[in-house]
Amino acid sequence: MVNPLSAENDLPLFSQFKPEHIEPAIKELINANRKTIEQLLADNKIYTWENLVFPLENLTDTLQEKWGFVKHLNAVRDTPEWRKEHDRVMLKVTDFFVELRQHPELYQAMLSIQSSPEFAKLSMNQKKVIENYLRDFKLSGISLDKDKKEQFKALLEKLSENKNKFSQNVLDATDNWFLLITEESKLKGLPTHTLHKAKEEAEKKGQTGWRLTLDFPCYHAMISYADNRELRKEVYQAYTTLASDQSLEKNWDNGSLMVEQLKIKHAIAELLGYGSYAEYSLVKKMLKTPKEVMNFLNELIVPVKTKALQDVQLLEQFAAKKYGLDKIEPWDTRYLTEKLLEQQYNFSEEELRYYFPESHVINGLFEIANKLFKITIKEVKNFDAWHECVKLYEMFDEKQQLLGRFYMDLYARPHKRSGAWCGTCKNRIEKLDSSLQTPIAYIVANFRPRIAEEKEALLSHDEIITLFHEFGHCLHFISSKMIYPSISPDHGVSWDAIELPSQLMENWCWEEEALQLISKHIESSKPLPLDLISKLKSSKNFLIGLAMIRQLEFSVFDFELHLQSNIQNYLTIQKIIDKVRENTMVIPIPTFNRFQNTFSHIFAGSYAAGYYSYLWSEVLSADTYNFFKEKSQVFDQTVAQRYMHTILEPGGSKEFMDLYLEFRGRPPKVKALLQDWGL
Numbered sequence: 257m258v259n260p261l262s263a264e265n266d267l268p269l270f271s272q273f274k275p276e277h278i279e280p281a282i283k284e285l286i287n288a289n290r291k292t293i294e295q296l297l298a299d300n301k302i303y304t305w306e307n308l309v310f311p312l313e314n315l316t317d318t319l320q321e322k323w324g325f326v327k328h329l330n331a332v333r334d335t336p337e338w339r340k341e342h343d344r345v346m347l348k349v350t351d352f353f354v355e356l357r358q359h360p361e362l363y364q365a366m367l368s369i370q371s372s373p374e375f376a377k378l379s380m381n382q383k384k385v386i387e388n389y390l391r392d393f394k395l396s397g398i399s400l401d402k403d404k405k406e407q408f409k410a411l412l413e414k415l416s417e418n419k420n421k422f423s424q425n426v427l428d429a430t431d432n433w434f435l436l437i438t439e440e441s442k443l444k445g446l447p448t449h450t451l452h453k454a455k456e457e458a459e460k461k462g463q464t465g466w467r468l469t470l471d472f473p474c475y476h477a478m479i480s481y482a483d484n485r486e487l488r489k490e491v492y493q494a495y496t497t498l499a500s501d502q503s504l505e506k507n508w509d510n511g512s513l514m515v516e517q518l519k520i521k522h523a524i525a526e527l528l529g530y531g532s533y534a535e536y537s538l539v540k541k542m543l544k545t546p547k548e549v550m551n552f553l554n555e556l557i558v559p560v561k562t563k564a565l566q567d568v569q570l571l572e573q574f575a576a577k578k579y580g581l582d583k584i585e586p587w588d589t590r591y592l593t594e595k596l597l598e599q600q601y602n603f604s605e606e607e608l609r610y611y612f613p614e615s616h617v618i619n620g621l622f623e624i625a626n627k628l629f630k631i632t633i634k635e636v637k638n639f640d641a642w643h644e645c646v647k648l649y650e651m652f653d654e655k656q657q658l659l660g661r662f663y664m665d666l667y668a669r670p671h672k673r674s675g676a677w678c679g680t681c682k683n684r685i686e687k688l689d690s691s692l693q694t695p696i697a698y699i700v701a702n703f704r705p706r707i708a709e710e711k712e713a714l715l716s717h718d719e720i721i722t723l724f725h726e727f728g729h730c731l732h733f734i735s736s737k738m739i740y741p742s743i744s745p746d747h748g749v750s751w752d753a754i755e756l757p758s759q760l761m762e763n764w765c766w767e768e769e770a771l772q773l774i775s776k777h778i779e780s781s782k783p784l785p786l787d788l789i790s791k792l793k794s795s796k797n798f799l800i801g802l803a804m805i806r807q808l809e810f811s812v813f814d815f816e817l818h819l820q821s822n823i824q825n826y827l828t829i830q831k832i833i834d835k836v837r838e839n840t841m842v843i844p845i846p847t848f849n850r851f852q853n854t855f856s857h858i859f860a861g862s863y864a865a866g867y868y869s870y871l872w873s874e875v876l877s878a879d880t881y882n883f884f885k886e887k888s889q890v891f892d893q894t895v896a897q898r899y900m901h902t903i904l905e906p907g908g909s910k911e912f913m914d915l916y917l918e919f920r921g922r923p924p925k926v927k928a929l930l931q932d933w934g935l
């Protein structure tokens with residue numbers, strides 16, 4: 257029988273993939289790839305694009321693709337058996353890619369193409385692919401001696417194991433925690449759907465009462481709406497001590513993994529002659545030096561902190577007057593923010609949900625994408641998925657040519673990694689037989705699922721922003737015209753610019769015309785009324801200082817952490833965050849808080865020394881959105897088309913600053929972001 261993971265299908269047959277398929281499929285591919293590479297190198301005296309780079313691009317893509325399926329299922333449907341096989345095979349994949357980038361003959365062959373007269377005849381994109389390979393050879397230690405190369409490889413292996421373990425600990429610690437409440441009075445203030453869900457969860461476990469969990473929709477509801485201050489404190493404490501020495505369960509403490517990981521990263525940077533991991537990571541970013549990054553962050557701190565302090569004052573006055581509180585604690589801020597928002601603008605996030613049934617929001621989003629970018633999106637029925645709630649869509653350009661497809665898996669459930677992301681399922685690539693494979697993406701989120709009495713899930717405005725954000729990534733990925741994965745948006749775009757397309761899309765969530773397209777009340781069928789729209793719009797920057805000072809704290813902490821050369825133990829990490837907080841803290845943070853132990857972006861994802869990318873990309877997106885506004889209307893097609901052609905379509909084919917200059921005619925302005933925040 258054919259291994260379904262090895263089989264070539266238009267769409268992967270997720271339901272047929274079994275843990276025992278992983279190793280044989282991946283091993284076979286790796287072996288075949290190794291053999292082909294040796295053949296490519298043996299057969300050729302004069303290396304060319306056609307006889308080396310093009311086949312190489314294809315064979316690495318096949319492995320990335322199959323391994324991608326395995327990783328994807330590990331993130332959205334984590335079972336012990338799947339995890340075990342994933343972990344076992346992961347290192348083989350890491351090894352293959354390190355060997356590839358440390359392969360001396362391959363490097364020489366690639367160099368020989370670059371210095372041959374043929375090179376000039378290659379297209380700009382082909383040249384860029386070769387340049388990227390050469391850069392990656394250097395960043396993987398091609399010039400190191402044999403021993404050091406081995407060291408480098410061992411470090412990368414350890415790093416991928418470490419990151420994987422970190423994120424498993426977060427998932428397990430989250431899944432393990434629950435709080436069973438038997439007195440309904442303790443749950444006052446919580447939205448009805450949260451109560452229903454909590455009751456369903458308890459019933460599923462054969463318990464009576466309400467089972468509260470730390471998956472994001474439940475946590476968010478408790479911290480934002482529970483009137484019971486003690487309950488808020490309890491969940492805050494549980495959430496901010498997950499996977500740490502401070503949590504009741506010590507099984508998943510990430511502390512020592514974090515220390516080990518920082519040491520590994522520093523050793524990697526040092527081997528390659530960089531002073532810190534931060535410096536090493538900037539080689540592929542838009543901002544080029546640690547000083548540039550810190551200057552950028554420092555430029556924001558003063559105005560943002562000033563605003564944050566005003567925000568706190570506002571909350572304090574409100575808390576004293578309404579609740580007789582003489583002090584605000586971190587488990588009060590979300591709650592008070594919601595209550596103050598309700599008082600000032602006379603609406604609540606929860607009330608807005610009734611205007612946002614899933615299907616209408618999604619159709620509205622597609623219509624907005626159509627108005628701007630002339631793309632059409634259609635749902636596909638009857639396909640193989642990893643969960644019953646997954647949907648699949650096709651995206652077409654204005655000539656009705658298929659651009660690509662994407663899955664949507666939007667709702668929280670056990671054994672699914674938290675957060676939201678857009679991932680690659682298949683790349684756009686020119687295949688060896690010259691056919692073109694169109695891309696496929698995954699949009700994954702952890703929204704509040706539909707409860708029994710709802711026809712479909714109702715989204716909050718925050719969830720809609722997340723949906724637009726991930727759709728922005730998806731659009732970038734699918735509309736890129738690049739046919740070589742090395743210069744696709746995923747691999748070729750500077751990490752600190754990667755959030756531009758996603759954050760740009762968020763802007764439309766606040767526009768009247770767009771809000772009317774995505775809203776339809778579940779009973780009256782009416783769109784969001786104008787007065788609610790204007791209230792929602794005027795609340796956009798409500799307490800923005802408080803929100804943004806947190807983003808700054810995360811960004812500075814991450815960057816400082818990766819600038820260090822001497823992380824001795826966990827205490828050093830704690831000291832760094834404490835030091836950062838001297839500049840960013842506006843409400844005292846309790847000593848038990850270990851948010852860093854679940855900071856998966858930097859310890860499990862790709863944002864190490866790059867969390868600032870969110871803020872930097874926000875500069876780019878605010879500056880880009882101003883371009884629309886300068887044209888006096890936010891659906892301006894000329895700007896949208898220009899953005900499509902100069903930013904999205906070229907993917908990673910050029911330095912991002914060059915793309916941006918082409919689009920905007922000048923470099924980005926930090927002022928645009930401060931203006932957007934109303935500062």
Ligand SMILES: [Zn+2]
Pocket residue numbers: 725729755758
């Ligand atoms: Zn993003």
